[in-house]
Amino acid sequence: MAPGARTGLEIGAxxxxxxxxxxYLPQVLELFSLINATVWVSMAVLALSLGLVWGFGGILCxxxxxxxxxxxxxxxxxxxxxxxxxWAVPLALLMPTLLAAALGYLMFYxxxxxxxxxxxxxxxxxxxxxxxxxxAGDEWNIGEAxxxxxxxxxxTPPLNFPLAPDQQLxxxxxxxxAVLCLVACYxxxxxxxxxxxxxxxxxxxxxxxxxELLGYDVRLHKLVMFALAGMMAGLAGVLFANCVFVSPTMFxxxxxxxxxxxxxxxxxxxxxxxxxxxxxxxxxxxxxxxLSWIDPNLLLGxxxxxxxxxxxxxxxxxxxxxxxxxxGRAQL
Amino acid sequence: xxTLLSTDGLTMRFGGVTAVDGVTLSIAAGELRCLIGPxxxxxxxxxxxxxxxxxxxxxxxxxRGRDVTGLDSFAISRLGIGIKTxxxxxxxxxxxxxxVGLALRRLHGEAEARRRAVRALERLGIGALGHRRIGLLAxxxxxxxxxxxxxxxxxxxxxxxEPTAGMSADETNRAADLIRELNREHAIVVVEHxxxxxxxxxRKVTVFHQGRVLMEDEAAHVxxxxxxxxxxxxxxxx
Numbered sequence: 416m417a418p419g420a421r422t423g424l425e426i427g428a429x430x431x432x433x434x435x436x437x438x439y440l441p442q443v444l445e446l447f448s449l450i451n452a453t454v455w456v457s458m459a460v461l462a463l464s465l466g467l468v469w470g471f472g473g474i475l476c477x478x479x480x481x482x483x484x485x486x487x488x489x490x491x492x493x494x495x496x497x498x499x500x501x502w503a504v505p506l507a508l509l510m511p512t513l514l515a516a517a518l519g520y521l522m523f524y525x526x527x528x529x530x531x532x533x534x535x536x537x538x539x540x541x542x543x544x545x546x547x548x549x550x551a552g553d554e555w556n557i558g559e560a561x562x563x564x565x566x567x568x569x570x571t572p573p574l575n576f577p578l579a580p581d582q583q584l585x586x587x588x589x590x591x592x593a594v595l596c597l598v599a600c601y602x603x604x605x606x607x608x609x610x611x612x613x614x615x616x617x618x619x620x621x622x623x624x625x626x627e628l629l630g631y632d633v634r635l636h637k638l639v640m641f642a643l644a645g646m647m648a649g650l651a652g653v654l655f656a657n658c659v660f661v662s663p664t665m666f667x668x669x670x671x672x673x674x675x676x677x678x679x680x681x682x683x684x685x686x687x688x689x690x691x692x693x694x695x696x697x698x699x700x701x702x703x704x705x706l707s708w709i710d711p712n713l714l715l716g717x718x719x720x721x722x723x724x725x726x727x728x729x730x731x732x733x734x735x736x737x738x739x740x741x742x743g744r745a746q747l
Numbered sequence: 748x749x750t751l752l753s754t755d756g757l758t759m760r761f762g763g764v765t766a767v768d769g770v771t772l773s774i775a776a777g778e779l780r781c782l783i784g785p786x787x788x789x790x791x792x793x794x795x796x797x798x799x800x801x802x803x804x805x806x807x808x809x810x811r812g813r814d815v816t817g818l819d820s821f822a823i824s825r826l827g828i829g830i831k832t833x834x835x836x837x838x839x840x841x842x843x844x845x846x847v848g849l850a851l852r853r854l855h856g857e858a859e860a861r862r863r864a865v866r867a868l869e870r871l872g873i874g875a876l877g878h879r880r881i882g883l884l885a886x887x888x889x890x891x892x893x894x895x896x897x898x899x900x901x902x903x904x905x906x907x908x909e910p911t912a913g914m915s916a917d918e919t920n921r922a923a924d925l926i927r928e929l930n931r932e933h934a935i936v937v938v939e940h941x942x943x944x945x946x947x948x949x950r951k952v953t954v955f956h957q958g959r960v961l962m963e964d965e966a967a968h969v970x971x972x973x974x975x976x977x978x979x980x981x982x983x984x985x
Contacts, residue, residue, distance in 0.1 A: 611852050618849055621838035628798070628836065629850045629896065630824035 422609050426602045429687075433598040441587035449590055450658050455697050456593040457654035459690045460600055460647060462677040466689030467604045468644035469678060471613070473620030474637060475529060478536030479648050479674055481518075481543050482511035484665035486649025487656040488547065488562075491571040495560035499580040500572060507653045508646050515645025516638065523634040523641075537671060544666035567662025574657055586658070593654045597690070600647050604686050607643070616640050680722050682729025691731060748775040751811060751904050751934055752797070752828070758805035759792050766792040768958035769806065774904065779930045781945050781966070782938045784955030785979050790938045791833065793955070794908045797936075798830045799823040825853075829902035829933070833909040835889040839882035843868055843892045846881060850896040867899035868892075871925070887918040894925070904934045911944050923947040942979070946970065954978070 441449055465479045489510040493503035518539060522532050551564025560568060574589060576582040584592065607613045619626045619633050627633045652665060664670065673696070681692025699718060703711035726733040753773035759766050767789045774780055784790050795801040797808065799820035808816045810826050824830060838846050847867050851860035868874045871891045876884060881892055890910065897905055910926070911919045919941070926935060926948050939945055945952065949966035956978045962969060969975055 614845075614849060614852070618838050618841065618846075621840050622836055624800075624820075624832070625836040625838060625893075625896075626849075627820040628824055628830045628832070630821050630853050630900075632819075632821050 419609065422605050426605055429598050429601050433594045437591040437594040441590055446586060449586055451701070453586070453590045453593045453658040454655065455694055456590070456597050457651050457658065458674075458677070458697060459693045460593075460597050460651035460654060461674055462681070462689035462693035463597070463600050463604065463686060464644040464647035464651065465674050466678050466681070466683070466686055467647070468640055470684040470686075470689075471604075471608060471620060472616050472637060472640040472644070473529075473623075474641055475533050476536045476641070476644070477533040477675065478538070478540035478671055479644070480666050480671045481536065481540035482515055482645040482648035483652040483655070483670070484540070484543055484547070484661070484663075485511045485514055486652030487571075487661040487665050488568075488652075489649070490653045490656050491568040491661045492557045492560040492562075494572045495568070495570065496558040499578070500574045501577045501580075504574075504653055508649050511649030511652070512642050512646040516642040519638040519641035519645075523637045537668075540666045540671050541668060544663050544668070547663035547666060563662075565663055567660055567664070569660045571656045571660040584657075589654075589657050593658075596650055596654060600650065601686055601690070604647075612636065612639070676719060678729075680719070680726075680730060682731035682733070685729070685731045688729050688731035692729065695730070748777065749811070750774070750809075751776050751778075752936075753809045754797070754806060755809070756806035757793065757796055757803055757808065759789075759796050759801055760804040766958050767796060767803075770955075770958075770960055771806075772953055772960060772963065774934060774936055776903070776934050777930075779926070779935045779948065779950050780937070781949045781952045782936065782955060783940060783942070783945055783952055783969075784961070785940060788940075788955035788978070789958035790940070790955050791908060792958075794906065794938045797823075797906060798828070827903040829897035829900065829905040831893055831897045831905070831907045831910060833912050835886070835893045837881050837889055837893055837896075840880065842878050842880060843873060843884075843895065844877040846892065847895050847899050850899050854900055863899055864895075867895045871895045871898070886913050887915065890914065890918075890922070898929060898933070902933060904936065905929065906936045906938070908938045909940070910937060911939070911941055919944055920947070942970075 440452060444452060461479060461483050465476060468474050468476055486507045490500070490503050490507035493506045494500040497503055518536070522535060527535065547562065547567070548565045550562035551566070553561070555562040555564070562568065572583070574584045574592060576584070608617065615626060615631050616636050619631070619636055623633055655665065677693035677696055678689040679692070680696055681690065682688030700711065700715060703714045706714070750773045755771050757770045758768055770793060782790050782793065792801065796803045799818050799822065802817050807814055810828070815823065815826065820830070844861070844864055847864035848860045851863050855863065865874065865877070868877050871894060873888060873891050873895065876888060876892070881889065884892065894910070907926070911922050914922060923944060926937065929935060937948065946966070951963070952966050952969040953963045954961040954969060954975055961974060961978060962972060
């Protein structure tokens with residue numbers, strides 16, 4: 416099958432699955448479960464953003480939550496001040512993109528090596544965590560929005576219809592919007608990887624020196640990929656803010672670590688893998704919380720260790736490999 | 748003849764060690780120049796300075812008379828210089844067609860890039876390997892894939908760092924034929940220390956010793972010079 420046709424087929428399949436989920440799940444899930452599902456979808460967008468920048472850009476960003484949290488906070492502050500979420504959303508995409516662009520410029524044009532890149536991005540999200548946690552008190556109000564210190568902004572307004580602040584979306588509609596955003600991010604990532612820019616990014620991940628010797632500006636390509644993934648993480652933050660509320664936890668080490676685990680479990684170098692990894696791990700986390708005979712963290716730790724040993728490439732690449740072997744397709 | 752690439756007093760220091768010490772040379776259009784010297788003579792450091800991988804500590808590099816000192820590798824490549832590294836530098840997860848296509852996509856549309864990629868692979872005798880994953884290819888085949896990526900965009904000058912490293916005697920002979928053939932259309936600089944290979948292809952030779960140019964002359968004169976034999980045997984040279 417031609418690569419272009421295959422991309423179209425994969426995007427089409429994702430749209431169908433998403434449409435079924437967006438229509439069917441709100442009818443069968445209770446409100447609490449639906450809100451929980453919306454959280455998972457928002458996290459899946461975050462996982463997808465890291466899957467793109469790490470799996471295809473070769474940039475291990477330990478602090479993808481910096482853009483996630485900044486997107487959420489920008490949305491909350493802007494929507495409280497505007498009294499309308501219409502312009503808060505684009506602003507919430509712009510701010511993490513700018514932060515990613517600035518951080519990426521310093522790292523890529525400063526020729527920072529991969530290990531230090533991980534340290535810098537992790538430090539960035541931890542600095543934002545510390546900062547957001549220390550913003551209690553009226554002096555930390557931005558306009559009418561209190562940053563709220565460790566408690567965050569519990570009064571984060573839900574999305575409203577464009578230019579209609581009185582018509583706020585109900586949880587069923589927010590779930591549908593979240594699913595739509597996930598599919599849109601997947602389709603954008605797929606299409607970007609089909610362009611010359613995307614192919615060069617994959618080539619850079621394979622061999623940075625060779626890509627440069629072919630005349631491609633490696634730093635610029637990495638910067639654009641990093642900023643794009645930062646914007647996706649910001650969108651995830653907006654969705655998360657709509658089903659929970661924004662708080663410093665969005666920048667926390669716990670979240671920063673979890674998103675890496677989701678991508679590892681699902682499979683690096685795939686776009687669907689991180690989404691699957693995210694949903695499965697979150698389902699497992701929720702289930703483990705209901706067990707009384709074992710500590711949930713201990714159970715999760717054991718499962719992750721088993722996953723690393725049993726499926727080191729991640730679930731999706733392993734499943735694809737098995738399927739290819741069963742169908743007798745040569746792996747060349 | 749038009750001078751393509753030239754250096755003026757090019758110097759590269761690493762702390763207290765001067766790996767390249769005031770090298771001045773020029774490469775003309777259509778030329779096939781070999782840079783030789785024993786291990787540690789400064790050839791590869793000079794190569795990395797020319798190709799933008801090292802920023803020189805001193806001296807200048809000129810391309811068609813324009814000062815290009817300190818340009819990044821991608822900018823050097825865009826001048827029309829094809830670069831092949833000593834250890835094959837490839838995209839192991841891609842196929843030769845995808846890799847050569849990528850080398851061409853900066854200059855051509857997708858269909859034209861594909862057409863030229865097929866032609867480049869066939870020219871190097873690896874057309875049948877076009878859709879194999881590069882990571883699965885043998886060393887000699889990988890060298891040819893890299894060469895195809897370098898040659899396909901039709902650069903004015905090709906710089907090859909030890910192109911026969913790791914090749915069998917048979918593969919080395921074929922590489923010599925190939926380089927002579929490529930020289931009909933491109934100026935070529937070969938950085939090499941395999942004297943048998945140099946004898947097979949050389950016209951003009953520049954000999955490096957302790958970071959400096961020991962001599963530069965026609966191949967026959969260079970090979971007859973006792974100083975060259977001495978540096979290869981590790982004797983002191985005045």
